[in-house]
Each structure stands twice: as C-alpha cells, then as structure tokens.
Amino acid sequence: xxxxxxxxxxxxxxxxxxxxxxxxxxxxxxxxxxxxxxxxxxxxxxxxxxxxxxxxxxxxxxxxxxxxxxxxxxxxxxxxxxxxxxxxxxxxxxxxxxxxxxxxxxxxxxxxxxxxxxxxxxxxxxxxxxxxxxxxxxxxxxxxxxxxxxxxxxxxxxxxxxxxxxxxxxxxxxxxxxxxxxxxxxxxxxxxxxxxxxxxxxxxxxxxxxxxxxxxxxxxxxxxxxxxxxxxxxxxxxxxxxxxxxxxxxxxxxxxxxxxxxxxxxxxxxxxxxxxxxxxxxxxxxxxxxxxxxxxxxxxxxxxxxxxxxxxxxxxxxxxxxxxxxxxxxxxx
Numbered sequence: 001x002x003x004x005x006x007x008x009x010x011x012x013x014x015x016x017x018x019x020x021x022x023x024x025x026x027x028x029x030x031x032x033x034x035x036x037x038x039x040x041x042x043x044x045x046x047x048x049x050x051x052x053x054x055x056x057x058x059x060x061x062x063x064x065x066x067x068x069x070x071x072x073x074x075x076x077x078x079x080x081x082x083x084x085x086x087x088x089x090x091x092x093x094x095x096x097x098x099x100x101x102x103x104x105x106x107x108x109x110x111x112x113x114x115x116x117x118x119x120x121x122x123x124x125x126x127x128x129x130x131x132x133x134x135x136x137x138x139x140x141x142x143x144x145x146x147x148x149x150x151x152x153x154x155x156x157x158x159x160x161x162x163x164x165x166x167x168x169x170x171x172x173x174x175x176x177x178x179x180x181x182x183x184x185x186x187x188x189x190x191x192x193x194x195x196x197x198x199x200x201x202x203x204x205x206x207x208x209x210x211x212x213x214x215x216x217x218x219x220x221x222x223x224x225x226x227x228x229x230x231x232x233x234x235x236x237x238x239x240x241x242x243x244x245x246x247x248x249x250x251x252x253x254x255x256x257x258x259x260x261x262x263x264x265x266x267x268x269x270x271x272x273x274x275x276x277x278x279x280x281x282x283x284x285x286x287x288x289x290x291x292x293x294x295x296x297x298x299x300x301x302x303x304x305x306x307x308x309x310x311x312x313x314x315x316x317x318x319x320x321x322x323x324x325x326x327x328x329x330x331x332x333x
Contacts, residue, residue, distance in 0.1 A: 010046070010053040011241045013248070014065055014074035017043060017056035021231060024098040025075050029054075031258070031330060032251035051244065063234065066090050072239040073248065079103050079179070079229040083130050090234045093249055097256060099231035101181030103128060104222040105135075108168045113175070116224040117143040121153055122174035125167035128226075129159040132177045135226050165218045177226060250332065258328040261302045266315055266323040270297055277301075279314050283333055302328070 015025040029036070036054055038045040043056040055071055060083070062076035067086030077099055081087060105124075107113040119136075120143045126132045136155040144153060160167065167173040233252060239245045261283075268276045277286050280301035287300040303311055312323050 007053045010051050011073065011239065011244050011248075012055055012071040013052050014055045014057050014062045014071040014076075016059040016062065016076065019059070021059055021075070021077070021099050022056075024096075024231065028075075028096065028252060028255055031255035032248070033330075034248070034251070050248075051241070052248075060084070063090065066234050066236050069236050069238065071236070072241070073233070073235045073245055075231055075233055077229050078232050079128065079131070079227055081232070081234065082227060083128050085130060089237065091237055092232055092234055093245075094233040094252060094256075096231040096233060096252075097259075099181075099229070101179045101229060102222075102225050103131065103177060103227040103229060104180055105175055105177050105224040105226060106165075106168075106180075106220040106222050107175040108219055109221050110219070111168075111174070114223060119175050120144060120155055121148070123156045123158060123172075124175050124177060125158050125160055125164060125173035126177035127159065127161060127164055128177055129157050131226055132157045135177070165220065169219065175223075176220070179229070180222065251330070254330045254332050257333045258331050260305060261328055261331070261333075262305055262308055263300060263326040263328055264303045264308065264311065264315075264323070265298070265300050265326065266320045267291065267296050267298050268315070268318070268320040269295055271295075272318050272320070273297060273299070275318050276315060276320055279311050279318075302331075302333075 015029070016022040034050060034052065034054075035048045036045040037048075038054070038056070045054045045056070046052075047054060055065075057065060057074075059076050060080050062071075062074040063081040063084040063086050065071045066074040066076075067084065067089035075096065078092075081090065081092070105116060105119070107119070113119065116139055120140055124132055124136065136157060140149075140154045158173070164176050164178040167176050233249065235245055264280055266276075273288070276299060277288075280286055280299060280303055282301040282303075289298040289300075291298055308325060312325070315323055
C-alpha cells in the first residue's frame with residue numbers, strides 16, 4: 001500500500017473498515033466535522049473540508065500500518081497495538097471511551113479450573129498469540145518447577161483466526177484467551193434462534209449482558225484478565241503533517257468531552273449565588289451575568305451528564321428558577 005506517494009498532500013488516517021468500531025469511528029469523525037463520502041467497495045475516502053484521506057482497514061492491521069509509517073494516524077484497539085508489538089513505534093494520543101472490553105483467560109464452567117496456575121502446561125487457543133505467549137511465559141516462570149523448566153515444558157499457545165469460544169467445546173483446548181465483548185455475538189444468535197422457535201421465550205438472560213455473565217451462555221467463565229482495552233487514537237512518531245494531527249486531536253477531544261457534559265443555565269438570587277455555584281462550579285468557573293432585576297443573576301456552567309439531574313433538583317431546592325439544560329455537540333476544554 002503505497003498511498004504516501006499517490007496522495008502527497010493528504011494526511012492518511014486509518015479507521016476500521018467494518019463492525020461496531022467502524023460505526024463509532026464514523027460517528028466520532030462526523031462530530032469532529034471531518035466530512036467525507038465513502039463510495040461502495042472503496043477503502044479510501046477523501047475528506048472534503050480538510051487535507052485528509054481516510055483509509056479503511058481491518059482493525060488488527062491499523063496498528064501495524066501506523067507503526068510502519070504507511071499511514072499517519074489511526075483508530076484501533078489497545079489490544080491490537082500490544083498484539084502487533086508496535087508500542088515503541090507509535091504515540092498513543094487519546095483514549096476514546098468506546099470499544100471497551102477485557103481480554104480474558106476463560107475456561108469451561110464444568111472444568112473445575114478456578115485458578116490461572118491450573119492451566120500451566122495445558123493448551124490455550126486464542127487469536128492473540130503474542131499477548132497470550134507473553135502472559136503465560138510469566139505464569140510458567142512463576143509456577144513451573146525446576147524439573148519441568150529444565151525439560152522445556154510450558155503452556156502451549158495455539159493461534160486460531162476466529163470462533164475461539166468453540167475451541168473448548170470441541171476439545172481443542174483447555175482454555176481460551178478472548179475478548180469478552182465478542183461473546184455478545186453468541187448471545188444475539190441464541191436469542192434469534194430462541195425467538196424463532198418460541199416468540200414467547202424467556203429472554204431474561206439479557207439482563208446480565210453488562211456483568212460478564214454472557215460467557216455462561218457459551219459455557220465459559222473468566223479466571224484471569226490479561227488486558228483491559230478500548231479504542232485509542234494513535235499516530236506515527238513522525239507524521240507527515242504534525243499541525244493537522246494536532247487539529248484533528250483537538251476536535252476529537254472536543255467531541256468526547258461534549259458527550260460527558262451538558263450546559264446548565266439558570267437564574268438565582270444573588271444571596272443564594274455562593275451556594276448555587278458550589279453545585280455548579282464548572283470546569284474552570286461558572287459564567288455569571290447580571291439581570292435587569294439587580295437582585296438576580298444568570299448562571300451558565302458545564303455539568304457532568306451523570307450528575308445533572310441531582311444538581312437540578314438541588315438548585316430548585318435553593319430557589320433557582322428557569323433551570324434549563326442544553327446539549328453540547330462539541331467543545332474545547
């Protein structure tokens with residue numbers, strides 16, 4: 001892929017070409033006013049309002065391409081960066097807050113295995129053979145006795161490209177290392193099959209989707225976490241246009257911050273202002289404006305989305321009026 005010479009005036013920005021990460025990335029770029037149109041079956045899209053070319057790649061390849069300098073900027077998972085062994089070739093710019101999951105060691109529930117040391121010397125199947133090998137090398141070093149070490153015994157790591165969760169059921173492995181979030185696909189398939197057979201089937205198991213209980217559907221349980229991962233923005237250490245990278249980073253930071261905050265606007269008596277601003281201190285300080293009635297002031301402040309309902313209740317209790325909440329689409333903080 002020699003796009004560098006074909007598009008000399010454009011910064012190359014790689015994002016996942018499909019899946020949930022792709023959807024999140026497209027939404028993020030739209031929010032950052034990075035406008036583009038991707039034509040069917042094309043893995044390159046030219047940004048209309050900035051000198052950027054978007055390159056759509058498989059998520060596992062993005063870290064490698066950024067590390068090797070084939071593209072300047074990319075969005076991929078922290079797990080992919082670690083697996084591709086390019087941490088020394090890239091700069092991690094920003095955690096994006098989506099694609100969050102855990103790379104975990106999982107074993108069959110009925111196996112009786114509860115501790116990681118019980119897998120020493122056994123067979124592990126995974127799509128993350130680099131991370132798995134590194135992880136179990138440390139486990140082997142800690143738990144194998146001197147005789148086993150002298151004989152070269154170690155935990156066997158076998159790579160498979162997909163359907164990792166089936167390895168134990170098929171008798172191919174004693175345990176697996178996989179992203180817990182991937183098991184959601186299994187749940188969805190089982191739900192569709194269940195509803196097709198019985199539209200009134202009990203689907204209460206969906207209430208456990210966010211608790212890690214989804215593994216039980218595949219007959220697995222987690223006994224150890226190798227890595228907690230999420231989508232991250234990365235760049236090559238020598239990007240072609242550092243100032244544009246900084247601009248993109250600033251815009252993306254603004255979109256992420258905007259998702260965490262809302263703008264609260266209200267009127268309050270001057271006598272109650274001190275108490276009100278304790279509730280709404282803002283990021284730096286609230287904006288306070290005088291009103292025609294000199295006994296009152298208007299206050300504007302950024303408030304965390306998770307806290308806003310309680311803050312509004314307390315403002316009302318101290319006598320604040322005309323309390324209004326505004327969505328923030330983008331910001332610079």
